[in-house]
Amino acid sequence: MVDFEVVRVFCGPDGRYGNPLGVVRDGSSVPSREGRQRVAADLGFSETVFVDDALRGVIDIYTPTLRLPFAGHPCVGAAWLLDVPELVTPAGTVACRRDGDVAWIAARSAWAPARILRAYTSAAEIDALSVPPPGEWIYAWAWSDEAAGVVRARAFPGRNDGIEEDEATGAAALLLTADLGRSLDVRQGRGSRIVTHLAGDGMIEVGGTVRR
Known part of the structure; x- marks a missing residue:
């Protein structure tokens, strides 16, 4: 199994709950889409993020059964974890900002x-x-x-x-x-x-x- 970490995204006011997100920081350890899909299925989170370039914020998002060009909770979680000004996704470039435990992204509904x-x-x-x-x-x-x-x-x-x-x-x-x-x-x-x-x-x- 590849190395991964877990963050909880959109926690409640008391710090509990939130949606668990799997993050594979070394995306190069799973280079193929097929391999990433298998890892995401094995981990079983609603989404898993593979980081392909931590400095530039290039990420790749998978559910247990499919690849997503964009998703909200993975982008917010990655924005907080990587602390970068933007994320690069297949759907577009997502602006990011972080204030302590709170992270924000800006995206288009399309x-x-x-x-x-x-x-x-x-x-x-x-x-x-x-x-x-x-x-x-x-x-x-x-x-x-x-x-x-x-x-x-x-x-x-x-x-x-x-x-x-x-x-x-x-x-x-x-x-x-x-x-x-x-x-x-x-x-x-x-x-x-x-x-x-x-x-x-x-x-x-x-x-x-x-x-x-």
Whole structure:
């Protein structure tokens, strides 16, 4: 098994929860896409990042079953871990900034993989949801406090790859922000937190607390 480390991305206000991210700092130890896909499947995280150039921030992202040109929680985690001004992904160059345990990225919603944004009428409805059958990638959400921009959300990838529910998904929060046209404070999963800001020129900032 290759060397890797784990960070938790989008931790809650109390420092708990967050979505675990596998990071292979020495991407050259797994040079092929096929090999990286096998490693990502073996590790079993919702995403695993391979760092191909730590100084330039060049990264490669995989779920257990597929390669992603861009994803939110891997980029935020890599931005915090590498502490670089930008990340280079197949989708585009992602601007980054870090303030202690909080990391931010700026990206375009067009870079995010497609998700079904399914609105519900209350946070209680979101809490009561069961995991749906595989098939559709569903981001279920409802307002907790619409005036304040606070959202309750849960994510169901529907890929039949062992990840029934994603604890915190930055790309889905980015898509929801673009769809609603406003900055959001998303409380997802068991206790994770994702914050988004409209940054102008079509860019959206996504940020959160990262812990080892």
